[in-house]
Amino acid sequence: MEKYLEMEKFSKRIRKETLKMLLHRGFGHLGGAMSIVETLAVLYTRMKVDPTNPKLDDRDYLVLSKGHAGPALYSTLALKGFFDLELLNTLNNNGTLLPSHPDRNLTPGIDMTTGSLGQGISAAVGIAIGLQRKGSQRKVYCIVGDGELNEGQCWEAIQFAAHNNLNNFTLLIDENKKQLDGTTEEICKAFDLAKKLESFGFDTRRVNGASIEEIDKAISVETEKSPKCIVLDTIKGQGVEYFEKLKANHHIRFTEEMKEILKSEIEKLDIE
Amino acid sequence: MAKYELENQEMRKAYSSTLDEMINEDKRVFVLEADLSEAISTNSIAKTNKKNYINCGIMEANMIGVASGLSLVGDIPFVHTFSPFATRRDFDQIFLSGAYAKTNIKILGSDPGIYTQHNGGTHTSFEDIALMRTIPTATVLSISDTTMMKNILRQIKDIYGIHYLSAIRKGSYKVYNEDEKFEIGKGKVLREGKDITIIACGIMVVEALKAADILEKEGIDVTVIDMFTIKPIDKELVKKYSKLTKGIVTAENHNIIGGLGSAVAEVIVENTLVPMRRVGVEDRFGQVGTLDYLQKEYKLTAEEIVNKVKELL
Numbered sequence: 001m002e003k004y005l006e007m008e009k010f011s012k013r014i015r016k017e018t019l020k021m022l023l024h025r026g027f028g029h030l031g032g033a034m035s036i037v038e039t040l041a042v043l044y045t046r047m048k049v050d051p052t053n054p055k056l057d058d059r060d061y062l063v064l065s066k067g068h069a070g071p072a073l074y075s076t077l078a079l080k081g082f083f084d085l086e087l088l089n090t091l092n093n094n095g096t097l098l099p100s101h102p103d104r105n106l107t108p109g110i111d112m113t114t115g116s117l118g119q120g121i122s123a124a125v126g127i128a129i130g131l132q133r134k135g136s137q138r139k140v141y142c143i144v145g146d147g148e149l150n151e152g153q154c155w156e157a158i159q160f161a162a163h164n165n166l167n168n169f170t171l172l173i174d175e176n177k178k179q180l181d182g183t184t185e186e187i188c189k190a191f192d193l194a195k196k197l198e199s200f201g202f203d204t205r206r207v208n209g210a211s212i213e214e215i216d217k218a219i220s221v222e223t224e225k226s227p228k229c230i231v232l233d234t235i236k237g238q239g240v241e242y243f244e245k246l247k248a249n250h251h252i253r254f255t256e257e258m259k260e261i262l263k264s265e266i267e268k269l270d271i272e
Numbered sequence: 273m274a275k276y277e278l279e280n281q282e283m284r285k286a287y288s289s290t291l292d293e294m295i296n297e298d299k300r301v302f303v304l305e306a307d308l309s310e311a312i313s314t315n316s317i318a319k320t321n322k323k324n325y326i327n328c329g330i331m332e333a334n335m336i337g338v339a340s341g342l343s344l345v346g347d348i349p350f351v352h353t354f355s356p357f358a359t360r361r362d363f364d365q366i367f368l369s370g371a372y373a374k375t376n377i378k379i380l381g382s383d384p385g386i387y388t389q390h391n392g393g394t395h396t397s398f399e400d401i402a403l404m405r406t407i408p409t410a411t412v413l414s415i416s417d418t419t420m421m422k423n424i425l426r427q428i429k430d431i432y433g434i435h436y437l438s439a440i441r442k443g444s445y446k447v448y449n450e451d452e453k454f455e456i457g458k459g460k461v462l463r464e465g466k467d468i469t470i471i472a473c474g475i476m477v478v479e480a481l482k483a484a485d486i487l488e489k490e491g492i493d494v495t496v497i498d499m500f501t502i503k504p505i506d507k508e509l510v511k512k513y514s515k516l517t518k519g520i521v522t523a524e525n526h527n528i529i530g531g532l533g534s535a536v537a538e539v540i541v542e543n544t545l546v547p548m549r550r551v552g553v554e555d556r557f558g559q560v561g562t563l564d565y566l567q568k569e570y571k572l573t574a575e576e577i578v579n580k581v582k583e584l585l
Contacts, residue, residue, distance in 0.1 A: 104373060105373070122333070122338055160338065
């Protein structure tokens with residue numbers, strides 16, 4: 001379908017711009033940025049947003065609770081036209097508008113400041129309940145990491161969302177199976193996240209987090225009363241083979257060899 | 273000369289009835305609770321203004337996040353829980369989803385310090401003011417009576433940002449007439465005397481007035497200031513009275529570390545360098561007890577203020 005081809009192209013551009021940005025900076029949270037690229041491509045194709053008016057009242061909202069994936073969101077916003085692509089090269093510069101973790105007061109298109117893990121879902125459900133009480137039809141999305149779900153506050157917010165029938169709220173869990181110190185299996189097993197969310201009262205499905213079509217179909221589901229959850233089966237470093245295989249790929253300081261690999265990966269994305 | 277009398281209306285009724293009125297006038301006002309509606313009397317709002325009432329359950333961290341989200345869509349959330357849970361429990365949430373993210377949240381921490389009474393040490397906060405004072409841009413207020421509560425609630429509705437109010441739940445004394453005006457950031461001079469200045473907040477304002485009466489009988493004239501805004505502290509007033517009188521005594525229902533006494537000391541050290549004493553909790557934890565027992569145990573009494581005043585003369 002043409003729609004999916006467009007989203008596919010968009011995701012490649014997001015991946016390319018994010019890799020370029022990180023290469024330019026020389027270090028960064030590559031792993032967790034890569035694993036949500038396809039999801040961001042789908043979201044920012046579907047969401048009602050206005051790059052010329054980032055604070056548009058009548059918009060859909062995204063809270064990137066896993067704030068360290070900020071660079072992927074910055075690329076997405078730049079490609080949507082919220083700001084110049086050039087700005088991406090200022091990632092983490094002194095005085096930049098693009099800090100490692102999203103800041104709603106600095107960057108056009110960022111809906112909520114995040115980075116202290118575990119707080120994003122609460123803010124997102126706050127937005128959702130505010131919109132619900134106003135009778136608004138706007139949608140609220142929140143991307144959370146599977147490692148981030150270690151934080152107890154996430155489960156408070158999840159229970160709260162289901163209790164309040166927030167059918168305008170969709171939680172996207174980036175299940176890339178790794179956190180900073182190792183695999184989630186080693187650090188603190190998550191067990192079956194889809195089952196967990198379902199038992200909390202969410203309308204839940206598990207999809208291949210690299211499949212534009214599966215993500216899009218899951219997002220398009222409408223529910224009457226319950227909030228939705230999409231568990232994204234992803235790989236940390238997704239779409240960049242070398243970094244997918246690299247064990248410690250949460251935050252990477254690139255060696256000369258890695259820089260060469262990044263350059264060729266970026267070129268590949270150009271050709272495609 | 274300022275007087276104080278027993279108050280009929282409880283502080284919690286002043287809080288809940290004012291919020292109810294405010295919602296009737298402005299639908300952006302939201303009331304958030306963490307399963308303490310009954311304790312603070314906002315349970316009536318769940319009936320009168322159901323749409324603007326959210327009980328978050330026992331989830332203080334989530335409640336602050338939800339409040340930040342509400343503020344992002346233009347609402348004005350007033351959240352309440354007991355003071356330790358309103359500050360210690362969710363400090364990072366208030367710091368980040370609140371102040372750092374520049375959202376608009378009004379927080380009431382109720383039953384601070386010895387007012388916990390039979391809930392004891394686990395529920396006692398002698399550090400709520402200290403914690404909130406370190407959050408950049410946050411305004412920190414200690415409410416001394418119901419008139420002030422009603423007035424301040426209406427004011428902070430219209431001032432964007434993080435406001436923390438520390439207040440008891442059940443009324444004790446009345447210090448102000450119903451038509452009294454308050455300016456956030458300006459202390460209230462309740463009584464003027466040439467010898468020493470007592471700067472108090474919250475429940476200690478009445479103890480300061482009692483101390484002034486005791487001292488007057490002994491021929492000592494003190495100034496009494498209700499410093500209800502602890503941050504930003506009224507520097508000019510502190511400087512003025514530290515020059516007009518021979519010394520400063522602060523009095524607070526809080527640890528002497530980090531609260532009103534510290535805030536006043538910071539002004540004095542950088543400016544007038546007059547002698548100073550602090551009445552407050554001397555770096556201890558809370559415990560169960562009746563109010564009069566705890567008041568004596570932690571030396572939060574008019575007599576202790578009198579002692580400290582005399583030390584400076």
